[in-house]
Amino acid sequence: MRAGEAPREWERLLEWWEQQRAALRAVFDRGPGAPTRLPFSSYPPVVASWARRQAHEAAIHRVDAELALGVETVTFDPAFAADGIDELLMLLVHRRSGWSEFSADGTVLVHAEDAGRLWSVRLAPGSAPQLAEEPFEPDVTIEGSADAVYRAVWRRPSEAKITGEVALLEPLAAP
Known part of the structure; x- marks a missing residue:
């Protein structure tokens, strides 16, 4: 298995997922100004940039999901x-x-x-x-x-x- 690749077996997958979640949490716990690697070169390479990008990504996809369900969308x-x-x-x-x-x-x-x-x-x-x-x-x-x-x-x-x-x-x- 390559580095970063998820295992296929369920028990090993759960353990791998928990390790990934803990590693992400540790990065966010370093604070918004902590340096981090980003796939977006136009953003400052800090944790706050990653959080900002993901917040808006999730927000727009939430609107998409609510529209698909035909329910009132969030404001x-x-x-x-x-x-x-x-x-x-x-x-x-x-x-x-x-x-x-x-x-x-x-x-x-x-x-x-x-x-x-x-x-x-x-x-x-x-x-x-x-x-x-x-x-x-x-x-x-x-x-x-x-x-x-x-x-x-x-x-x-x-x-x-x-x-x-x-x-x-x-x-x-x-x-």
């Missing part, structure tokens, strides 16, 4: 939802390759009203989106509660209001 706290918007726009979108394939040229304003957060993004053909530092008149706007905008940028059903050139949102799609 996320404005601070958490705003962090998920920030993670997508500032970190995940930039990991995408093949920017030369995109021809979007314009500006996007993302506004999570109850969180008091704005993201101003400039799109240029063949380039990764850039956070705009100066004010602009947007070509497309996504606005609403942080929860609604979080769902919208992650392409889940949402009550966020989207106005303007919707095609400009394609380069910002969740990977």
Whole structure:
């Protein structure tokens, strides 16, 4: 058996699983600023980055599961939802390759009203989106509660209001 490979026998699998869980718990117990190896080069290599990534991964998949079950979906706290918007726009979108394939040229304003957060993004053909530092008149706007905008940028059903050139949102799609 290779290192890290799970055994096939049930009893050995349970023991292996418990060892993996204990090792993960030990990493998290070192604290949020402790260094760790991450598969995401755009994130700071610390435990908090891993926890952040997994929190948003689990949150979006929870929404997917609840939608599939046809039950009312969870409503996320404005601070958490705003962090998920920030993670997508500032970190995940930039990991995408093949920017030369995109021809979007314009500006996007993302506004999570109850969180008091704005993201101003400039799109240029063949380039990764850039956070705009100066004010602009947007070509497309996504606005609403942080929860609604979080769902919208992650392409889940949402009550966020989207106005303007919707095609400009394609380069910002969740990977």
